[in-house]
Amino acid sequence: MKKIGFIWDLDGTLLDSYEAILAGIEETFAQFDIPYDKTEVRAFILQTSVQDLLEKVGEERGLDADMLNQVRAQSLAENNAQVVLMPGAREILAWADQQGIEQFVYTHKGDNAFTILENLGLAHYFIEILTNQSGFARKPSPEAAIYLLDKYGLNPQQTYYIGDRTLDIEFAQNSGIQSINFLTSPATCNQQIEHLEDISSLSF
Incomplete structure (x- = not known):
């Protein structure tokens, strides 16, 4: 065999799990006063990745991508029930x-x-x-x-x-x-x- x-x-x-992922991103963006468009964000992460999104946003707004990801990971863990x-x-x-x-x-x-x-x-x-x-x-x-x-x-x-x-x-x-x-x-x-x-x- x-x-x-x-x-x-x-x-x-x-x-x-995309609804939970998107909810985590939305909460992270809100914490850092970053505009959030669900349709655009979903299309971006499907084409590339969440990490690429956070790096792009961090570079545009002078924020540390690792810090954004830590906040997002905590939010995502809190949204586990949505998965x-x-x-x-x-x-x-x-x-x-x-x-x-x-x-x-x-x-x-x-x-x-x-x-x-x-x-x-x-x-x-x-x-x-x-x-x-x-x-x-x-x-x-x-x-x-x-x-x-x-x-x-x-x-x-x-x-x-x-x-x-x-x-x-x-x-x-x-x-x-x-x-x-x-x-x-x-x-x-x-x-x-x-x-x-x-x-x-x-x-x-």
Whole structure:
């Protein structure tokens, strides 16, 4: 039996957390008197990342991005109750577990991810959870994937990064692993899905 590995993104993939993320950003912006446009902010973070947004705003307004992120992280933790599962998330994790697929997380979320996954009863599905506080360069750098491949003896051809953004596909490409994503992409490593349940019908 071949060894298959799933490395999961969280926000927008397993977790429907964008409302909580946006609420945290809005509260942070209000604390520093920064104008907030929900539509513009959502589009920006979907295209790039929350970190890029905070760095851009910090540079424009002479504020420290790390300080903004600390305030945002505290606000986000207070909004954990707003984080819910994406449709089919629990079912597809259970299916993968039953198939003997080794599952991991690599997310740009902070260590608050551990609390959320525990609260939702999902943490036991994952062998290791890597966050933005694990010390790896951010996506699309392949550092985190290389670490997991080496540590767990994963085959790049049988290891899949599952995400919802172009950044996630680029991360898979740079890491030499496969991609499962909600987006279409010309990347040969990528298989597109519309729903998480579609994963169970892919060929591995």
